Amino acid sequence: MEGMRMLVVIEFAFDIGDDDWKKFHSFFIGMDRRCKIIIISRLQSLARFGSVKPIFLSVLSYDELRYLFKTLAFGSVDPAQHPLSVQVADEFAKVLHGMPGALVAKNTFVDVLRRNLSVQYWHCVLDKRKRMVKRNLSMYGGHPSMLIGEGHPVDITDFSLHPLSMTRHTINGSTKKELPCLTFGELIADPSARPKQDFVLVSWESRIPPHNSFAHFVTSHAQNTHEGGALSGRKRRGVSI
Template sequence: MYRGHYVLDALRFQAALDEEGEEEVSRSLTALCKSSPAKRLRFSRTSRSRSNREALVIGTNRNMREELQQMVDTLEDTLDGMKEFLFFLELYPRMLRQPYGAYLFLDNCMFGRQTERQRILNFLMCPSATPDLDILPIVGPIRVGKSTLVEHVCRNESVRDRFSMILFFPEGSVKDEGVIDLRENNIKFRNQNFASPNRFLIIIEIAKDINDETWRRLKSSTTCMTPCGGSKIIITSRSDRIVNLGTTEALRLDYLSQEAYWHFFKSIAFGSTNPAGEHPKLATMAMEIALELRQCFTSAHIAAGILRDNLNARFWRTVLECVRESKQTNLLMFDQHPYLRLREDAPVYCWRLVKKHRYFLICNYHPSDSSENVPKINLRDIMLGCGGKQPCGEFEALAWRSRIPPYYNYRVSCKMQAPQLRVGRKKRVHQEEEHFV
């Protein structure tokens, strides 16, 4: 579904872009009718540039019409077995209409992940086959949404009714030494239901791996406190090493596909309106910006929010140029795309709409609990150059407040530092760009 919508949008936006480009070329040639042929040549749109743009948008070497035909063939194959499909579809809960219907729920509902959410619910609600602890490992890269997904499932009323206590071990709280007390202060209680049987749901966050002895002690403590059985453990990590700890197949999370991410970004930037019909030129620029963000949720909220508040084509063009230049700057400085660096917690230069100071350095990016104090400086104000006096030197800023559980505040440690660009590396940058396409 996402792929079909994406290709159709790309085809519509490309048509609008070609029409705009032809008008621009015509105006430019008229104004320069007395200029040299060499100058006129600058305004011609080559088939090669169009092919490169199409390859960037759809992610394949086929052109858009070929990709659209491929999607039509896929839909026809699906329709051949529609009777059986509809029969099985009736067995599953209804999904929100996306992307436009999703806009109404983005503030309090997780986008996508319906299949993964249902998989976790089935694990939690299914009675245990043995008195042993049932364990579900969830593996995925940093900031893919593991904690958000688990928290969202734990808010389900049926889950809260089933377990007498839901305990949460945040990252770093499980120590390798000492006795594990399930009622220690550093353990967070997500729910207590004294009316339900004595069953625990324990959620453990670890960055990489867990010590074998620590794991044994944790399981032992849980078993002792719930002798009737039925307790379950969900353990999340970035490392595949936890897969062997599970009593069931591990759930693996990955970043949203570019097509699903475009739906998400479009829902925030345009709301419930249809950009293809009402804002085709803005939608074309929005699609390119979304491509550059590399499936980063926080960046989507920041960038789409900035665009949504100013539906002006000239302003959007400026933001798009800033995003492009920021990518070039980071490729020159670090030989790596800026949003890939963010996934690795590496420093990255971020753009600003301020001519005198075009960039600042984001040194560190980390979530914090909603109960903690947040910086008064907002990252969006730094990027737009508004909000009063701008900071100097090193400072902390609030990047984004999540409105869905676990309601993290995303903070960044920054420095007002201009990039010292190196020379003689443009060829290497172009090679990097081709690699990302």
């Protein structure tokens, strides 16, 4: 190892404190002052740790996101065979475009939609997504993507048909053994499949190495929920999609 330089690439899913960064940075620089560190993140606030001008990747245009969404959602199926579902896909692209974490959200939902190409199913998933956004704007005053990025809880009652909140979570070996795990697609397809205790919800897992998972810690808040808590004020239907 003598004479070799070290390159460290770090991906931050959320912001960290300045003191924590200084300790981390000092550790590697102490090993070799020629060590280089590259920070990757969706959070522009982390640019304060850099010593050079940051490089910002441009956001996909609506047309680019719409094309990518439909390509992944339909897979090998010809979209022309499902013209009504194409319209729903376009609406999904409008909902996701410009929001924080749009690419992760896109992968999350195309993974769900590929399971069932029925236009009724797609409409139902889209409707639940819209209701979930409205609910969190009403309860917490922020978009779910923004809330998750800042470490705040997000209400996912509209997807689970049961009062649940999720916060960001890092999966490791011990966690997988301690808590039951469920994918977002499994929860959407069958809300009754949710574990009765706290669990880890995997919104999406990369198909290529190192197969990074985007996971959240989910807990019930049924004890804090009252009948007037729903945005619509109407009785919820216990029908899954």
